[in-house]
Amino acid sequence: xxxxxxxxxxxxxxxxxxxxxxxxxxxxxxxxxxxxxxxxxxxxxxxxxxxxxxxxxxxxxxxxxxxxxxxxxxxxxxxxxxxxxxxxxxxxxxxxxxxxxxxxxxxxxxxxxxxxxxxxxxxxxxxxxxxxxxxxxxxxxxxxxxxxxxxxxxxxxxxxxxxxxxxxxxxxxxxxxxxxxxxxxxxxxxxxxxxxxxxxxxxxxxxxxxxxxxxxxxxxxxxxxxxxxxxxxxxxxxxxxxxxxxxxxxxxxxxxxxxxxxxxxxxxxxxxxxxxxxxxxxxxxxxxxxxxxxxxxxxxxxxxxxxxxxxxxxxxxxx
Ligand SMILES: Cc1cc2nc3c(=O)[nH]c(=O)nc-3n(C[C@H](O)[C@H](O)[C@H](O)COP(=O)(O)OP(=O)(O)OC[C@H]3O[C@@H](n4cnc5c(N)ncnc54)[C@H](O)[C@@H]3O)c2cc1C
Numbered sequence: 206x207x208x209x210x211x212x213x214x215x216x217x218x219x220x221x222x223x224x225x226x227x228x229x230x231x232x233x234x235x236x237x238x239x240x241x242x243x244x245x246x247x248x249x250x251x252x253x254x255x256x257x258x259x260x261x262x263x264x265x266x267x268x269x270x271x272x273x274x275x276x277x278x279x280x281x282x283x284x285x286x287x288x289x290x291x292x293x294x295x296x297x298x299x300x301x302x303x304x305x306x307x308x309x310x311x312x313x314x315x316x317x318x319x320x321x322x323x324x325x326x327x328x329x330x331x332x333x334x335x336x337x338x339x340x341x342x343x344x345x346x347x348x349x350x351x352x353x354x355x356x357x358x359x360x361x362x363x364x365x366x367x368x369x370x371x372x373x374x375x376x377x378x379x380x381x382x383x384x385x386x387x388x389x390x391x392x393x394x395x396x397x398x399x400x401x402x403x404x405x406x407x408x409x410x411x412x413x414x415x416x417x418x419x420x421x422x423x424x425x426x427x428x429x430x431x432x433x434x435x436x437x438x439x440x441x442x443x444x445x446x447x448x449x450x451x452x453x454x455x456x457x458x459x460x461x462x463x464x465x466x467x468x469x470x471x472x473x474x475x476x477x478x479x480x481x482x483x484x485x486x487x488x489x490x491x492x493x494x495x496x497x498x499x500x501x502x503x504x505x506x507x508x509x510x511x512x513x514x515x516x517x518x519x520x521x522x523x524x
Contacts, residue, residue, distance in 0.1 A: 208508045212393040215504030225500055234503040237473045238265070239495045243288055246495035249472070250294040253491050257483040259433030260296040261333055261469070262289065265496035266304040272313060275306030279317035283324050290328045295433030297331040299492060302345055307337075315348055322357040330434050336363040338392040339399070346374065353381060361436060365390030366410035367399040375413050379420045379438070384427070386469055387413055388442040391505045411451055414441060418456050421465045429464045429488050440467040440490065444475040453487065463487055471506070 214220045224230050239249035243264075250260045262285055269275045282300060289296050305317040325332050334349060336342065345362070352360050362383050364375050367390035378385060389406050390399065400406045417439035420426060429437045441452045449468060456466055469490045470479055482489045494502055507513045 207514075209393055211504050211508035215501040215508070221500045231499075234499050237471065237494070237503055237506050238499045239472050239493045241495065241497050241499075243285060243495065246493055247288060247292050247294060249493055249495075250296050251292070253493070254295050254433075256480070258479060258489045258491050260294070260491050260493045261299045262296050263299040263335070263492060263494045264304070265494050265498040265502050267301060267337075267498070267501050268303045269306050269309060272306065272310065275304070275309060275313055275317060278304050279320060282321050286321070286325050286328055286330055289330065296493070297333065297434045297436070298325065299333040299335050301335045301337055302341065302348060303337055307341060307344060307348075311344065311348075315351065318348060318352065319355065319357075322352055322360055326357060326359050329432075331359045331361065331436065333361045333363065333386060333436075336365055336388075336390075339368065339394050342368070342370070342374075346378070349378075349383070350381065353383075358382070359435075361385065363388060363442070364413065365399075366413055367394060367406045369398065369400070371409060372413055372416065375416060379416070384436050384438050384440070385417055386440040386442045386467075387417060389445075391509070407445070407448065410443070410445075410448055414439065414448070414452055415455055418452070418459060418461055418466060422459060422461055426465060428462070429467060433488075433490070436467055436490070437465045437488075439465075440469045442469040442492075444470055444478060446478065449478070449482070453485075474506070 239246040246262060250262065253260050264281055264285060266278055269278060282298065285298060289298070302314055302318065306314040322332055334345060336345060349360060349362055362378055363386045364371050365388055375385060387410060389410060400409065421438040426438050427435060429435065441449060443449065452466070452468065463486055467488045467490050468482055469492060472491050472493045479489055479491065
Protein backbone atom coordinates (compact mmCIF):
# COMPACT_ATOMS: atom_id res chain seq x y z
CA UNK A 206 0.00 0.00 0.00
CA UNK A 207 2.59 2.51 1.20
CA UNK A 208 5.03 1.42 -1.54
CA UNK A 209 2.33 1.96 -4.19
CA UNK A 210 1.46 5.38 -2.79
CA UNK A 211 5.10 6.51 -2.78
CA UNK A 212 5.66 5.23 -6.31
CA UNK A 213 2.50 7.05 -7.42
CA UNK A 214 3.74 10.24 -5.73
CA UNK A 215 7.16 9.86 -7.38
CA UNK A 216 5.39 10.64 -10.67
CA UNK A 217 3.04 13.37 -9.35
CA UNK A 218 4.07 16.77 -10.65
CA UNK A 219 2.20 18.71 -7.90
CA UNK A 220 4.06 16.76 -5.22
CA UNK A 221 7.40 17.23 -6.97
CA UNK A 222 6.94 21.00 -7.05
CA UNK A 223 5.92 21.19 -3.40
CA UNK A 224 8.67 18.92 -2.12
CA UNK A 225 11.51 20.40 -4.15
CA UNK A 226 10.82 23.87 -2.79
CA UNK A 227 11.27 22.61 0.75
CA UNK A 228 14.95 23.04 1.60
CA UNK A 229 14.94 20.63 4.49
CA UNK A 230 13.66 17.79 2.29
CA UNK A 231 16.48 18.48 -0.14
CA UNK A 232 18.95 18.07 2.71
CA UNK A 233 17.56 14.65 3.61
CA UNK A 234 17.27 13.55 -0.03
CA UNK A 235 20.96 14.28 -0.48
CA UNK A 236 21.70 11.25 1.68
CA UNK A 237 20.93 9.24 -1.47
CA UNK A 238 22.35 11.70 -3.99
CA UNK A 239 25.99 12.71 -4.50
CA UNK A 240 25.22 16.43 -4.75
CA UNK A 241 23.53 18.60 -7.32
CA UNK A 242 26.57 19.29 -9.50
CA UNK A 243 29.05 17.21 -11.49
CA UNK A 244 31.93 18.68 -9.47
CA UNK A 245 30.38 17.36 -6.24
CA UNK A 246 29.68 13.97 -7.81
CA UNK A 247 33.26 13.57 -9.07
CA UNK A 248 34.52 14.32 -5.54
CA UNK A 249 32.28 11.53 -4.25
CA UNK A 250 33.63 9.13 -6.88
CA UNK A 251 37.20 10.04 -5.88
CA UNK A 252 36.39 9.13 -2.27
CA UNK A 253 34.79 5.86 -3.36
CA UNK A 254 37.82 5.02 -5.49
CA UNK A 255 40.06 5.69 -2.48
CA UNK A 256 37.94 3.24 -0.52
CA UNK A 257 38.52 0.58 -3.18
CA UNK A 258 35.21 0.95 -5.03
CA UNK A 259 34.43 1.81 -8.62
CA UNK A 260 31.41 3.80 -9.77
CA UNK A 261 28.80 4.42 -12.38
CA UNK A 262 27.73 8.05 -12.60
CA UNK A 263 24.14 8.92 -13.31
CA UNK A 264 22.82 12.38 -14.04
CA UNK A 265 19.34 12.32 -12.51
CA UNK A 266 16.41 12.89 -14.83
CA UNK A 267 13.40 10.95 -16.10
CA UNK A 268 10.72 11.76 -18.67
CA UNK A 269 11.84 14.48 -21.05
CA UNK A 270 9.02 16.39 -22.72
CA UNK A 271 10.89 18.47 -25.28
CA UNK A 272 13.45 17.88 -28.00
CA UNK A 273 15.50 20.76 -26.66
CA UNK A 274 15.78 19.20 -23.19
CA UNK A 275 16.54 15.75 -24.63
CA UNK A 276 19.38 17.21 -26.72
CA UNK A 277 20.80 19.29 -23.90
CA UNK A 278 20.69 16.23 -21.61
CA UNK A 279 22.66 14.33 -24.25
CA UNK A 280 25.24 17.13 -24.27
CA UNK A 281 25.46 17.05 -20.45
CA UNK A 282 26.04 13.32 -20.54
CA UNK A 283 28.88 13.78 -23.00
CA UNK A 284 30.34 16.36 -20.61
CA UNK A 285 30.19 13.80 -17.81
CA UNK A 286 32.16 11.35 -19.95
CA UNK A 287 34.76 14.05 -20.64
CA UNK A 288 35.02 14.88 -16.95
CA UNK A 289 35.46 11.21 -16.00
CA UNK A 290 38.30 11.06 -18.51
CA UNK A 291 39.95 14.30 -17.35
CA UNK A 292 39.70 13.56 -13.66
CA UNK A 293 40.94 9.99 -14.10
CA UNK A 294 38.29 8.54 -11.79
CA UNK A 295 37.32 4.88 -12.07
CA UNK A 296 33.78 5.22 -13.32
CA UNK A 297 31.54 4.46 -16.22
CA UNK A 298 28.10 5.93 -16.84
CA UNK A 299 24.46 4.96 -16.45
CA UNK A 300 21.52 6.63 -18.17
CA UNK A 301 17.79 6.31 -18.71
CA UNK A 302 16.48 6.41 -22.27
CA UNK A 303 13.55 8.58 -21.21
CA UNK A 304 16.03 11.30 -20.24
CA UNK A 305 17.01 11.52 -23.88
CA UNK A 306 13.51 11.36 -25.30
CA UNK A 307 12.42 7.71 -25.50
CA UNK A 308 8.73 8.43 -24.91
CA UNK A 309 8.88 11.66 -26.91
CA UNK A 310 10.46 10.57 -30.18
CA UNK A 311 12.05 7.16 -30.75
CA UNK A 312 14.34 8.34 -33.58
CA UNK A 313 15.55 11.31 -31.57
CA UNK A 314 16.40 9.02 -28.66
CA UNK A 315 18.34 6.69 -30.98
CA UNK A 316 20.24 9.62 -32.47
CA UNK A 317 21.23 11.06 -29.07
CA UNK A 318 22.20 7.66 -27.66
CA UNK A 319 24.38 6.96 -30.66
CA UNK A 320 26.21 10.27 -30.16
CA UNK A 321 26.79 9.35 -26.51
CA UNK A 322 28.03 5.84 -27.30
CA UNK A 323 30.28 7.10 -30.08
CA UNK A 324 31.83 9.59 -27.70
CA UNK A 325 32.16 7.02 -24.90
CA UNK A 326 33.82 4.64 -27.37
CA UNK A 327 36.36 7.28 -28.37
CA UNK A 328 37.24 7.62 -24.66
CA UNK A 329 37.26 3.87 -24.01
CA UNK A 330 34.29 4.11 -21.68
CA UNK A 331 31.13 2.11 -21.15
CA UNK A 332 27.45 3.08 -20.86
CA UNK A 333 24.80 1.13 -18.95
CA UNK A 334 21.19 1.65 -19.97
CA UNK A 335 19.01 1.58 -16.84
CA UNK A 336 15.67 -0.20 -17.18
CA UNK A 337 12.56 1.86 -16.53
CA UNK A 338 8.94 0.74 -16.16
CA UNK A 339 7.52 -2.16 -18.18
CA UNK A 340 6.12 0.08 -20.94
CA UNK A 341 9.74 0.85 -21.89
CA UNK A 342 11.21 -2.66 -21.90
CA UNK A 343 10.59 -3.65 -25.53
CA UNK A 344 11.76 -0.30 -26.87
CA UNK A 345 14.84 -0.32 -24.64
CA UNK A 346 15.88 -3.79 -25.78
CA UNK A 347 15.24 -2.83 -29.43
CA UNK A 348 17.45 0.25 -29.13
CA UNK A 349 20.18 -1.74 -27.37
CA UNK A 350 20.16 -4.27 -30.21
CA UNK A 351 20.24 -1.53 -32.81
CA UNK A 352 23.32 -0.06 -31.16
CA UNK A 353 25.04 -3.45 -31.13
CA UNK A 354 24.20 -3.87 -34.83
CA UNK A 355 25.79 -0.50 -35.48
CA UNK A 356 28.98 -1.79 -33.87
CA UNK A 357 28.83 -0.30 -30.36
CA UNK A 358 29.92 -2.92 -27.87
CA UNK A 359 30.43 -0.41 -25.05
CA UNK A 360 26.82 -0.65 -23.90
CA UNK A 361 25.03 -2.91 -21.43
CA UNK A 362 21.57 -3.52 -20.05
CA UNK A 363 19.59 -3.97 -16.85
CA UNK A 364 17.15 -6.84 -16.23
CA UNK A 365 14.48 -6.77 -13.51
CA UNK A 366 13.72 -10.02 -11.66
CA UNK A 367 10.16 -8.95 -10.82
CA UNK A 368 9.23 -9.32 -14.51
CA UNK A 369 8.05 -12.76 -15.67
CA UNK A 370 9.97 -12.19 -18.90
CA UNK A 371 13.29 -11.61 -17.11
CA UNK A 372 14.85 -15.03 -17.79
CA UNK A 373 13.80 -15.12 -21.44
CA UNK A 374 15.13 -11.62 -22.16
CA UNK A 375 18.32 -12.38 -20.27
CA UNK A 376 19.01 -15.49 -22.35
CA UNK A 377 18.45 -13.61 -25.62
CA UNK A 378 20.72 -10.76 -24.52
CA UNK A 379 23.45 -13.11 -23.29
CA UNK A 380 23.51 -14.78 -26.69
CA UNK A 381 24.35 -11.36 -28.10
CA UNK A 382 27.22 -10.89 -25.64
CA UNK A 383 25.40 -8.38 -23.44
CA UNK A 384 26.64 -7.48 -19.95
CA UNK A 385 23.76 -7.34 -17.52
CA UNK A 386 23.01 -5.66 -14.20
CA UNK A 387 20.34 -7.73 -12.52
CA UNK A 388 18.02 -5.86 -10.12
CA UNK A 389 14.70 -6.63 -8.47
CA UNK A 390 12.87 -3.71 -10.15
CA UNK A 391 11.79 -0.38 -8.71
CA UNK A 392 8.48 0.45 -10.42
CA UNK A 393 4.87 -0.43 -9.75
CA UNK A 394 3.84 -3.18 -12.17
CA UNK A 395 0.57 -5.10 -12.56
CA UNK A 396 0.34 -8.77 -11.56
CA UNK A 397 0.01 -10.00 -15.14
CA UNK A 398 3.49 -8.59 -15.89
CA UNK A 399 5.41 -8.90 -12.63
CA UNK A 400 5.51 -11.20 -9.59
CA UNK A 401 3.40 -9.57 -6.88
CA UNK A 402 5.15 -11.50 -4.09
CA UNK A 403 8.59 -10.42 -2.91
CA UNK A 404 9.62 -14.03 -2.25
CA UNK A 405 9.00 -14.84 -5.95
CA UNK A 406 10.98 -11.78 -7.06
CA UNK A 407 13.89 -12.88 -4.85
CA UNK A 408 13.67 -16.46 -6.06
CA UNK A 409 13.72 -15.34 -9.70
CA UNK A 410 16.71 -13.11 -8.94
CA UNK A 411 18.69 -16.12 -7.69
CA UNK A 412 17.62 -18.19 -10.68
CA UNK A 413 18.65 -15.56 -13.24
CA UNK A 414 21.84 -14.72 -11.31
CA UNK A 415 22.96 -18.33 -11.71
CA UNK A 416 22.46 -18.05 -15.48
CA UNK A 417 24.54 -14.88 -15.56
CA UNK A 418 27.35 -16.30 -13.45
CA UNK A 419 27.53 -19.41 -15.62
CA UNK A 420 27.67 -17.26 -18.75
CA UNK A 421 30.64 -15.43 -17.27
CA UNK A 422 32.56 -18.69 -16.94
CA UNK A 423 33.03 -18.88 -20.70
CA UNK A 424 36.56 -18.20 -21.82
CA UNK A 425 35.55 -15.36 -24.13
CA UNK A 426 33.50 -13.62 -21.40
CA UNK A 427 35.03 -10.25 -20.45
CA UNK A 428 36.73 -9.57 -17.13
CA UNK A 429 36.32 -6.28 -15.28
CA UNK A 430 38.87 -3.84 -16.72
CA UNK A 431 41.68 -2.46 -14.54
CA UNK A 432 40.38 1.10 -14.92
CA UNK A 433 36.95 -0.02 -13.67
CA UNK A 434 35.15 1.15 -16.79
CA UNK A 435 34.36 -2.08 -18.63
CA UNK A 436 32.29 -4.54 -16.63
CA UNK A 437 32.17 -8.31 -16.52
CA UNK A 438 28.94 -9.97 -17.72
CA UNK A 439 27.07 -10.28 -14.40
CA UNK A 440 26.38 -7.49 -11.95
CA UNK A 441 24.20 -8.17 -8.92
CA UNK A 442 22.50 -4.80 -8.34
CA UNK A 443 21.12 -5.28 -4.85
CA UNK A 444 21.57 -4.56 -1.13
CA UNK A 445 20.01 -7.87 -0.16
CA UNK A 446 22.55 -9.70 2.01
CA UNK A 447 21.06 -13.11 1.27
CA UNK A 448 21.21 -12.61 -2.47
CA UNK A 449 24.75 -11.24 -2.30
CA UNK A 450 25.85 -14.23 -0.19
CA UNK A 451 24.24 -16.60 -2.65
CA UNK A 452 25.99 -14.84 -5.55
CA UNK A 453 29.38 -15.12 -3.86
CA UNK A 454 28.84 -18.76 -2.89
CA UNK A 455 27.61 -19.82 -6.32
CA UNK A 456 30.50 -18.01 -8.03
CA UNK A 457 32.96 -19.81 -5.73
CA UNK A 458 31.23 -23.14 -6.32
CA UNK A 459 31.55 -22.90 -10.11
CA UNK A 460 35.09 -21.51 -9.90
CA UNK A 461 34.34 -18.04 -11.24
CA UNK A 462 37.14 -15.54 -10.53
CA UNK A 463 36.12 -12.40 -8.63
CA UNK A 464 36.93 -10.10 -11.55
CA UNK A 465 34.31 -11.88 -13.65
CA UNK A 466 31.42 -10.44 -11.66
CA UNK A 467 30.42 -7.20 -9.98
CA UNK A 468 28.28 -6.29 -7.02
CA UNK A 469 26.55 -2.98 -7.47
CA UNK A 470 24.92 -0.90 -4.74
CA UNK A 471 23.31 2.51 -4.64
CA UNK A 472 25.16 5.48 -3.18
CA UNK A 473 24.32 6.00 0.49
CA UNK A 474 22.73 2.59 1.07
CA UNK A 475 24.30 -0.19 3.18
CA UNK A 476 27.74 1.39 3.43
CA UNK A 477 28.69 -1.33 5.92
CA UNK A 478 28.03 -3.97 3.28
CA UNK A 479 29.88 -1.97 0.60
CA UNK A 480 32.99 -1.85 2.79
CA UNK A 481 32.90 -5.48 3.85
CA UNK A 482 32.58 -6.64 0.22
CA UNK A 483 35.66 -4.59 -0.69
CA UNK A 484 37.56 -6.20 2.21
CA UNK A 485 36.62 -9.63 0.85
CA UNK A 486 38.09 -8.64 -2.52
CA UNK A 487 34.88 -8.38 -4.58
CA UNK A 488 34.54 -5.69 -7.24
CA UNK A 489 32.02 -3.20 -5.82
CA UNK A 490 30.51 -0.60 -8.12
CA UNK A 491 28.51 2.21 -6.58
CA UNK A 492 25.71 3.81 -8.57
CA UNK A 493 26.29 7.53 -8.02
CA UNK A 494 23.30 9.70 -8.94
CA UNK A 495 23.63 13.47 -8.94
CA UNK A 496 21.81 16.54 -10.19
CA UNK A 497 18.86 18.70 -9.35
CA UNK A 498 16.19 16.25 -10.58
CA UNK A 499 16.45 14.06 -7.49
CA UNK A 500 12.75 13.96 -6.53
CA UNK A 501 11.50 10.75 -8.28
CA UNK A 502 14.73 8.89 -7.46
CA UNK A 503 14.41 9.87 -3.80
CA UNK A 504 10.75 8.79 -3.66
CA UNK A 505 11.60 5.35 -5.10
CA UNK A 506 14.25 4.90 -2.38
CA UNK A 507 11.63 5.76 0.27
CA UNK A 508 9.23 3.27 -1.30
CA UNK A 509 11.82 0.48 -1.11
CA UNK A 510 12.24 0.68 2.61
CA UNK A 511 9.59 1.98 5.04
CA UNK A 512 12.33 2.65 7.64
CA UNK A 513 13.60 5.39 5.30
CA UNK A 514 10.37 7.28 5.87
CA UNK A 515 11.06 7.41 9.61
CA UNK A 516 14.64 8.45 8.90
CA UNK A 517 13.21 11.16 6.68
CA UNK A 518 10.57 12.37 9.19
CA UNK A 519 12.97 12.34 12.14
CA UNK A 520 15.45 14.45 10.16
CA UNK A 521 12.75 16.98 9.34
CA UNK A 522 12.50 17.80 13.02
CA UNK A 523 16.24 17.97 13.69
CA UNK A 524 17.82 21.40 13.73
C1 LIG B 1 23.23 -0.43 -8.61
C2 LIG B 1 21.72 -0.47 -8.75
C3 LIG B 1 21.14 -0.07 -9.93
C4 LIG B 1 19.75 -0.15 -10.08
N1 LIG B 1 19.19 0.09 -11.30
C5 LIG B 1 17.88 -0.12 -11.49
C6 LIG B 1 17.26 -0.03 -12.76
O1 LIG B 1 17.91 0.26 -13.78
N2 LIG B 1 15.92 -0.26 -12.87
C7 LIG B 1 15.16 -0.60 -11.78
O2 LIG B 1 13.95 -0.84 -11.94
N3 LIG B 1 15.71 -0.66 -10.55
C8 LIG B 1 17.03 -0.44 -10.37
N4 LIG B 1 17.57 -0.56 -9.11
C9 LIG B 1 16.69 -0.64 -7.92
C10 LIG B 1 16.26 -2.06 -7.63
O3 LIG B 1 15.36 -2.51 -8.60
C11 LIG B 1 15.60 -2.15 -6.23
O4 LIG B 1 14.45 -1.36 -6.22
C12 LIG B 1 16.48 -1.72 -5.09
O5 LIG B 1 17.80 -2.15 -5.27
C13 LIG B 1 15.98 -2.31 -3.75
O6 LIG B 1 16.00 -3.70 -3.79
P1 LIG B 1 17.14 -4.61 -3.14
O7 LIG B 1 17.62 -5.53 -4.20
O8 LIG B 1 18.18 -3.79 -2.52
O9 LIG B 1 16.37 -5.55 -2.12
P2 LIG B 1 15.31 -5.27 -0.98
O10 LIG B 1 14.73 -6.61 -0.65
O11 LIG B 1 14.39 -4.16 -1.35
O12 LIG B 1 16.21 -4.79 0.20
C14 LIG B 1 17.16 -5.64 0.86
C15 LIG B 1 17.81 -4.84 1.98
O13 LIG B 1 18.59 -3.79 1.42
C16 LIG B 1 18.46 -2.60 2.16
N5 LIG B 1 17.78 -1.57 1.32
C17 LIG B 1 17.15 -1.78 0.15
N6 LIG B 1 16.68 -0.61 -0.36
C18 LIG B 1 17.02 0.32 0.54
C19 LIG B 1 16.80 1.72 0.60
N7 LIG B 1 16.16 2.39 -0.36
N8 LIG B 1 17.28 2.39 1.68
C20 LIG B 1 17.95 1.75 2.67
N9 LIG B 1 18.17 0.41 2.66
C21 LIG B 1 17.71 -0.28 1.62
C22 LIG B 1 17.65 -2.95 3.38
O14 LIG B 1 18.54 -3.35 4.39
C23 LIG B 1 16.82 -4.12 2.90
O15 LIG B 1 16.41 -4.95 3.95
C24 LIG B 1 18.95 -0.54 -8.97
C25 LIG B 1 19.55 -0.92 -7.78
C26 LIG B 1 20.92 -0.92 -7.65
C27 LIG B 1 21.52 -1.38 -6.36
